[in-house]
Amino acid sequence: MCIRFLLCSRVVNCLDRHVHTCPERVALIWERDEPGSEVKITYRQLLEMTCRLGNMLRRRGVRKGDCVTIYMPPCPLAVASMLACARIGAAHNVVFAGFSAEALAERIRDAQSSTVITVNQGVRGGKVTELKKAVDTALQSCPTVQQVFVAMRTENPVAMTARDIVMEEVRDHYVIQEMQKEDLVCEPAAMDSEDVLFLLYTSGSTGKPKGLVHTQAGYLLYAALTHKYVFNYSDGDVFGCVADIGWITGHSYSVYGPLANGGTTVLFESTPIYPDPGRYWEMVQRLKINQFYGAPTALRLLLKYGDQWVHKYDRSTLKTLGSVGEPINTEAWEWYHRVVGDGRCPVVDTWWQTETGGICITPRPSEPDAEIVPGMAMRPFFGIEPVLMDTEGKVLTSNDTSGALCIAQPWPGMARTIHNDHQRFTETYCQPYPGYFFTGDGAYRSKEGYYQITGRLDDVINVSGHRIGTAEIEDVVNQYSAVAESAIIGYPHNIKGQGYHIMSFSQFVHRLPKTRSGKIMRRVLRKVVEQDLNGLGDLSTLDDPAAVEEIIQGHRELC
Numbered sequence: 319m320c321i322r323f324l325l326c327s328r329v330v331n332c333l334d335r336h337v338h339t340c341p342e343r344v345a346l347i348w349e350r351d352e353p354g355s356e357v358k359i360t361y362r363q364l365l366e367m368t369c370r371l372g373n374m375l376r377r378r379g380v381r382k383g384d385c386v387t388i389y390m391p392p393c394p395l396a397v398a399s400m401l402a403c404a405r406i407g408a409a410h411n412v413v414f415a416g417f418s419a420e421a422l423a424e425r426i427r428d429a430q431s432s433t434v435i436t437v438n439q440g441v442r443g444g445k446v447t448e449l450k451k452a453v454d455t456a457l458q459s460c461p462t463v464q465q466v467f468v469a470m471r472t473e474n475p476v477a478m479t480a481r482d483i484v485m486e487e488v489r490d491h492y493v494i495q496e497m498q499k500e501d502l503v504c505e506p507a508a509m510d511s512e513d514v515l516f517l518l519y520t521s522g523s524t525g526k527p528k529g530l531v532h533t534q535a536g537y538l539l540y541a542a543l544t545h546k547y548v549f550n551y552s553d554g555d556v557f558g559c560v561a562d563i564g565w566i567t568g569h570s571y572s573v574y575g576p577l578a579n580g581g582t583t584v585l586f587e588s589t590p591i592y593p594d595p596g597r598y599w600e601m602v603q604r605l606k607i608n609q610f611y612g613a614p615t616a617l618r619l620l621l622k623y624g625d626q627w628v629h630k631y632d633r634s635t636l637k638t639l640g641s642v643g644e645p646i647n648t649e650a651w652e653w654y655h656r657v658v659g660d661g662r663c664p665v666v667d668t669w670w671q672t673e674t675g676g677i678c679i680t681p682r683p684s685e686p687d688a689e690i691v692p693g694m695a696m697r698p699f700f701g702i703e704p705v706l707m708d709t710e711g712k713v714l715t716s717n718d719t720s721g722a723l724c725i726a727q728p729w730p731g732m733a734r735t736i737h738n739d740h741q742r743f744t745e746t747y748c749q750p751y752p753g754y755f756f757t758g759d760g761a762y763r764s765k766e767g768y769y770q771i772t773g774r775l776d777d778v779i780n781v782s783g784h785r786i787g788t789a790e791i792e793d794v795v796n797q798y799s800a801v802a803e804s805a806i807i808g809y810p811h812n813i814k815g816q817g818y819h820i821m822s823f824s825q826f827v828h829r830l831p832k833t834r835s836g837k838i839m840r841r842v843l844r845k846v847v848e849q850d851l852n853g854l855g856d857l858s859t860l861d862d863p864a865a866v867e868e869i870i871q872g873h874r875e876l877c
């Protein structure tokens with residue numbers, strides 16, 4: 319049975335009802351790149367910004383059902399732009415501001431956006447990036463785009479389209495000037511519970527990114543519930559999720575979850591080591607953060623700099639520490655718990671995906687006697703029914719076993735489709751194990767029934783009949799003090815089926831090739847080891863292309 323409701327746009331749940339009860343509560347703390355220069359925005363101010371932006375978009379012809387691309391770093395205007403789209407019933411498509419012009423163009427074209435909102439320049443880790451210029455380059459191959467709204471993050475001017483043409487044909491507009499013309503009241507659109515709230519592109523195993531579609535009611539409900547129960551969030555807490563808004567983590571736990579719960583949420587513009595490796599903890603002290611949510615890759619980096627960067631700052635406000643994005647190795651987990659949390663804050667290793675909309679497997683420390691085993695994602699969240707499958711597609715019913723991680727029942731936050739490609743959606747997620755949602759990850763279920771994610775299934779290696787998760791070997795290698803990080807990849811082996819190659823051990827390298835969100839691109843490493851340099855595939859999401867060159871060179875020398 320399917321129950322559908324007609325609702326006011328989601329934004330009313332995130333803003334209007336809090337403005338009625340606590341208008342002067344801080345909704346957003348914009349932790350700008352320069353430490354100590356944070357900007358606080360109340361719920362009343364955020365509603366005003368959102369209404370002005372909503373009216374601006376409506377006046378410029380954006381309609382319910384359209385898709386607006388937002389290419390901005392974390393900042394209040396970016397959040398207000400997301401909420402303004404939601405208010406008028408348009409979908410938003412936030413593209414990570416670290417992506418290249420080419421990656422941006424591909425996403426704009428696929429989403430068929432006619433409107434882009436951006437900033438003149440980005441500032442991160444003390445470096446300036448030319449975001450408006452990237453938009454200009456991208457738009458050379460995006461004929462659908464009619465208008466660009468530009469916010470000013472720095473004082474440096476950028477080229478706007480010529481002013482001497484007729485007003486209607488001007489493409490680029492200064493967002494602040496446009497907002498000033500608008501009314502503070504913007505009627506929210508009436509929406510069906512299954513209408514689209516946003517698209518968010520994520521990479522798949524093939525080159526073309528997938529525009530996952532999330533909907534109005536289920537997504538927000540799920541983001542809000544998980545935010546509250548996983549992090550033990552209570553009224554008045556300051557929630558510090560350091561993910562960029564360009565990722566699902568930023569959508570669900572910097573924006574929608576905390577705002578739906580009337581919380582104060584931090585928008586982090588900087589990096590973990592700018593201006594020094596104490597940045598996170600100095601911020602925790604200054605902003606009095608109660609829940610900190612970050613990625614293992616940053617923790618691994620920080621622990622190598624030493625405990626003194628943590629001890630320098632007061633972290634007594636912290637209640638819960640969260641980890642997301644990849645398996646957290648034991649060393650990083652222990653350090654997070656013992657050093658950052660002084661052994662008194664539960665660590666929640668939260669497993670989920672862009673596809674799932676919110677956290678699916680996680681410890682829930684708010685429950686009495688909740689056990690947490692280091693490095694394990696532990697138990698399903700309410701309504702999630704994880705299932706492990708064997709290689710023949712049979713459900714594994716026993717414990718102390720590993721298999722392909724599927725989910726048996728739909729849940730409110732799940733993506734409904736891939737934009738313009740429902741067939742790819744069903745092929746990727748529904749057909750591998752008919753009747754189940756296939757996550758693409760492998761997992762181990764312990765004797766006690768607790769789950770541990772072993773990594774993407776395409777990262778699992780099979781050596782002489784033993785299935786080994788890349789994370790398990792990396793865990794051991796990383797404990798060696800000379801190694802900051804490692805990446806394990808399988809390669810074809812005549813006798814064993816697969817052997818494995820340890821980048822940074824078998825082959826020492828200065829850095830590993832990573833996506834801009836910090837994920838190691840094992841697919842690329844595998845091709846280097848297989849000496850299939852023509853098959854490196856799409857490298858557009860690579861953070862530093864020089865890392866690949868270095869590894870190719872190093873591998874040649876090894877061979």
Ligand code: PRX
Pocket residue numbers: 520566567641642643644645646667668669670671672673695757758759771773774
């Ligand atoms: O492989 C899993 C890994 O990240 C993938 C999802 O990536 P993305 O859609 O970019 O979303 C990241 C933020 C939710 C998953 O398929 N992953 C995510 N969280 C964990 C994880 N692997 C192990 N442990 C986790 N806690």
